[in-house]
Amino acid sequence: MAALLLGAVMLVLQLQLVPCRPAMPGAGPSQQELVRKAATLQDEVRDSAAPNGSVQQLPQTIIIGVRKGGTRALLEMLSLHPDVAAAENEVHFFDWEEHYSQGLDWYLSQMPFSYPHQLTVEKTPAYFTSPKVPERVHRMNPSIRLLLILRDPSERVLSDYTQVFYNHVQKHKPYPSIEEFLVRDGRLNVDYKALNRSLYHVHMQNWLRFFPLRRIHIVDGDRLIRDPFPEIQKVERFLMLSPQINASNFYFNKTKGFYCLRDGGRDRCLHESKGRAHPQIDPKLLNKLHEYFHEPNKKFFELVGRTFDWH
Numbered sequence: 001m002a003a004l005l006l007g008a009v010m011l012v013l014q015l016q017l018v019p020c021r022p023a024m025p026g027a028g029p030s031q032q033e034l035v036r037k038a039a040t041l042q043d044e045v046r047d048s049a050a051p052n053g054s055v056q057q058l059p060q061t062i063i064i065g066v067r068k069g070g071t072r073a074l075l076e077m078l079s080l081h082p083d084v085a086a087a088e089n090e091v092h093f094f095d096w097e098e099h100y101s102q103g104l105d106w107y108l109s110q111m112p113f114s115y116p117h118q119l120t121v122e123k124t125p126a127y128f129t130s131p132k133v134p135e136r137v138h139r140m141n142p143s144i145r146l147l148l149i150l151r152d153p154s155e156r157v158l159s160d161y162t163q164v165f166y167n168h169v170q171k172h173k174p175y176p177s178i179e180e181f182l183v184r185d186g187r188l189n190v191d192y193k194a195l196n197r198s199l200y201h202v203h204m205q206n207w208l209r210f211f212p213l214r215r216i217h218i219v220d221g222d223r224l225i226r227d228p229f230p231e232i233q234k235v236e237r238f239l240m241l242s243p244q245i246n247a248s249n250f251y252f253n254k255t256k257g258f259y260c261l262r263d264g265g266r267d268r269c270l271h272e273s274k275g276r277a278h279p280q281i282d283p284k285l286l287n288k289l290h291e292y293f294h295e296p297n298k299k300f301f302e303l304v305g306r307t308f309d310w311h
Helices: 001-019 031-039 070-077 103-109 133-140 151-169 180-182 192-199 200-208 221-226 229-240 284-306
Strands: 061-065 085-087 119-125 145-150 216-220 250-253 258-263 266-268
Touching: 001 103, 031 192, 061 133, 070 085, 070 145, 133 145, 145 221, 145 229, 151 180, 151 192, 151 284, 180 284, 200 284, 216 221, 221 229, 229 266, 250 266
Parallel strands: 061 119, 061 145, 085 119, 145 216
Antiparallel strands: 250 258, 258 266
């Protein structure tokens, strides 16, 4: 209850800064209703903190995607900062109806306890490609800062397949080869969901309907893998955090083949499910993938005013 009180008041303060779009039918309580509700609770908020002064806060930052773009790595690296409190699990509040229907009270209950000076962050990669999510996030807080991490679209498709493939292997279930998904009647299967998730310009247009580009920081997922420190520095600046993460927080693990983290003398790496080798794919089919994404990539570069080192 205490966390709910504080979260409601914080929400009011955020909403009063920037006017939100009109509520859609069935979208939940209006901002005016939230304001009235929170106004009656403000006097009780002073007593809402836990004995150590920590509270649950609605996120001031959300990592919105993209799936298999490096969202877990980004969250773990960002968690090195002492002023960041990260939700441990993917919350799926804005994209799963059974969660969204429970309201902001439920969403707040999924957040970690944090101190007032800390930034609360949650990550759910499916947000980026879910049509309903941008408006729902905007209704909650139009001033929120969003983090989007992207990789070469072709590589992301292969990673997408690899994750699902290993999920089936662990359950001892058969799974078709990637060629069976990518090719139909001798042509590239453009209905394959993994391909659609990599059409970044389509999904970005939806987000830009509700948020200006200055509210969305795009992390280069390929560079984050090769040299994480410079990318994390950019994230710190975007989130207006003091520069606390250092190059010494990263070290290359030759066994795993990617960078791991060093925090207060303690070493930790991402789960073994990360960094798995992609399936072998015919070079001609890979070239078809590169050709398919050539024009969509150009559209995305024009949309965000920035280029990436993608095929």
